[in-house]
Amino acid sequence: MGALDGRVALITGAGRGIGRAEALLFAAEGASVVVNDPGVAADGSGGDDGVAAAVVAEITARGGSAVAGTDSVADWDGARRLVELAVETFGDLHVVVNNAAIERNAPLVAMTEAGFDDVLAVKAKGTFAVSHWAARHWRSRFEAGARADRAIVNTASGSGLLNPLPTQTSYAAGNAAVAAMTVVAALELRRYGVRVNCVSPSMVRTRLTAGVPGIQEPGTPGGFDPQDPATVAPLAAYLATAGCPLTGQVLSVRGGSVAVNHGWSRGARAEQDGPWDVAGLAGTLPGLPVDDPFDKLAQALGGAFGITDRDQVLRLVDDTLDRSLDEAHTRSHG
Ligand SMILES: NC(=O)c1ccc[n+]([C@@H]2O[C@H](COP(=O)([O-])OP(=O)(O)OC[C@H]3O[C@@H](n4cnc5c(N)ncnc54)[C@H](O)[C@@H]3O)[C@@H](O)[C@H]2O)c1
Structure with a gap:
């Protein structure tokens, strides 16, 4: 069976x-x-x-x-x-x-x-x-x-x-x-x-x-x-x-x-009685805890490539993009 x-x-x-x-x-x-x-x-x-x-x-x-x-x-x-x-x-x-x-x-x-x-x-x-x-x-x-x-x-x-x-x-x-x-x-x-x-x-x-x-x-x-x-x-x-x-x-x-997986889930929130204006949001949102994409990438790598801090992740992203741009340039110009 x-x-x-x-x-x-x-x-x-x-x-x-x-x-x-x-x-x-x-x-x-x-x-x-x-x-x-x-x-x-x-x-x-x-x-x-x-x-x-x-x-x-x-x-x-x-x-x-x-x-x-x-x-x-x-x-x-x-x-x-x-x-x-x-x-x-x-x-x-x-x-x-x-x-x-x-x-x-x-x-x-x-x-x-x-x-x-x-x-x-x-x-x-x-x-x-x-x-x-x-x-x-x-x-x-x-x-x-x-x-x-x-x-x-x-x-x-x-x-x-x-x-x-x-x-x-x-x-x-x-x-x-x-x-x-x-x-x-x-x-x-x-x-x-x-x-x-x-x-x-x-x-x-x-x-x-x-x-x-x-x-x-x-x-x-x-x-x-x-x-x-x-x-x-x-x-x-x-x-x-x-x-x-x-x-x-x-x-x-x-x-x-x-x-x-739980997918996107709501994190910290700012609430007030009535609509926000731009100045109010500017004064509030930067204080909320957010997911940083570079930290997420570092977490995903889980220590691979010896990456332990944010500067190293930033460098890895830059290197990856530069390498990829060089490859694209070589492909189109021989
Ligand atoms: N390999 C991984 O680690 C990995 C990780 C995450 C997700 N996935 C997902 O797993 C799936 C399979 O990936 P894989 O790694 O076996 O890739 P693969 O390239 O070995 O196999 C993909 C197959 O899809 C066929 N295909 C491509 N376009 C098609 C089309 N228009 N109609 C029908 N078939 C088509 C290709 O001919 C190929 O045989 C993908 O959806 C990929 O996004 C793979």
Whole structure:
């Protein structure tokens, strides 16, 4: 008996990294899987149909059930076709795992319009588009009298929720959007029997983190490797099980640690009887305790790079931006 026996799951970006590991585990747990991946490069360019096909071949070689879908989640009609592929191939759809992403990191002053739009198109619009078409299918099944547990599992990142990282304006915005959508969709889709949650991985060894300080080579085979993409898959699979009661949650996962996130929460407040004026705010707000973005980054780094004080964080941010601007300059001028 698998935890996902009889479930049909559509997993986006399932050709590589975390999505691939999710597809393999979902299939091993008995789900029929639509492996969606257009096989693009990490920046979204190009494409290779063989990437999704290879994961389907792995699953079927192990006796599982899977079909490849190579549409981009950022394509409105493509997202609809992916939902249709699940229903036409396997008879229904129970689970959507929105996992696809690309990155085009650059300092805000150098980020292009297309660089920003394309990252948001995959992360935020792609999550919305696939969820929209799945939700329409689920609504029509529900209205026809069918009752089943349905689930969406979104994917966010500490970059956007917890840790401000320089050069990630677009990526952070996309991930914050996904976390916000998770909670709204959980409210809206409950009436059709749909639960909506989100996983937020961190420091997983994939091509998106290649070269990130702290990412290590794979550990000894068989030993616990906290950066293995497979560490995220059990949480996604649990959230996809018919018996899971959770909805509207954004859960961080890193190695053996799973944590509930509380998102933005209100801090100190200034209150008076009546509206504020500018001078009143100027005299009051600077006295309230606030989160400093540089302190947040220092906390997120947790002592990495030997950073212990604020000056060092300021220097790290400046160095990162300078390096990134130099790289952008070299790319455009050869
Ligand atoms: N690796 C980490 O440490 C980490 C940390 C936080 C969050 N995440 C999130 O986890 C998810 C998976 O990332 P990963 O590290 O496995 O990356 P990855 O690049 O290894 O895999 C992402 C896959 O998505 C596919 N993809 C890209 N654009 C697509 C599109 N338009 N439609 C469908 N598929 C598309 C790519 O072809 C690729 O195979 C992402 O949402 C990422 O933001 C990863």
